[in-house]
Amino acid sequence: MNSQGGYDxxxxxxxxxxxxxxxxxxxxIILYAGVSTDINPVHLNEAFAQxxxxxxxxxxxxxxxxxxxxxxxxxxxxxxxxxxxxxxxFKAPVRPGDTVVATATIKEVLVEKRRAVVETxxxxxxxxxxxxxxxxxxxxxx
Numbered sequence: 001m002n003s004q005g006g007y008d009x010x011x012x013x014x015x016x017x018x019x020x021x022x023x024x025x026x027x028x029i030i031l032y033a034g035v036s037t038d039i040n041p042v043h044l045n046e047a048f049a050q051x052x053x054x055x056x057x058x059x060x061x062x063x064x065x066x067x068x069x070x071x072x073x074x075x076x077x078x079x080x081x082x083x084x085x086x087x088x089x090f091k092a093p094v095r096p097g098d099t100v101v102a103t104a105t106i107k108e109v110l111v112e113k114r115r116a117v118v119e120t121x122x123x124x125x126x127x128x129x130x131x132x133x134x135x136x137x138x139x140x141x142x
Contacts, residue, residue, distance in 0.1 A: 006078020018076035067102035
C-alpha cells in the first residue's frame with residue numbers, strides 16, 4: 001500500500017480483491033433521483049411500481065453501480081484511481097433496505113501503461129444484481 005492508502009501499480013496482482021457493503025435507504029433513492037434527475041416512478045412511487053414487473057419500488061441501477069466506484073476509489077486500487085471505462089449488466093433489482101456488496105477483483109495489470117482491468121460484481125445476498133468490467137488508470141507513484 002502507498003501513503004494514500006491505495007496500491008501502486010507495481011503492487012497490483014491478478015486475483016486481488018476488495019469489497020464494500022452499503023444498505024440502500026429511502027434517502028439514498030430520493031437523493032439519487034434529485035442529483036441525477038431520474039425521477040422514474042418505478043423508483044419513487046410505490047403505487048405505480050406495484051403495477052410493473054418488479055411489483056414494488058426498486059433502486060436506480062446506476063445508484064447500485066456507483067458502489068463499484070467506492071471499491072475502486074477507496075480500496076482497490078484506491079486513492080488516485082481514474083475510471084477509463086466500465087461495462088455493466090443489470091441482472092436483478094435492488095430494493096430499499098437491501099444491502100449491496102460491491103466487489104472488485106483484479107484481472108489484469110498493465111504496469112507500463114499504468115492500467116488495470118478489474119472484474120466488478122454487486123450482490124444482494126447470493127444474487128448477482130450487477131456485473132461488469134472496469135478499465136482503470138492508476139495514478140499513484142510507480
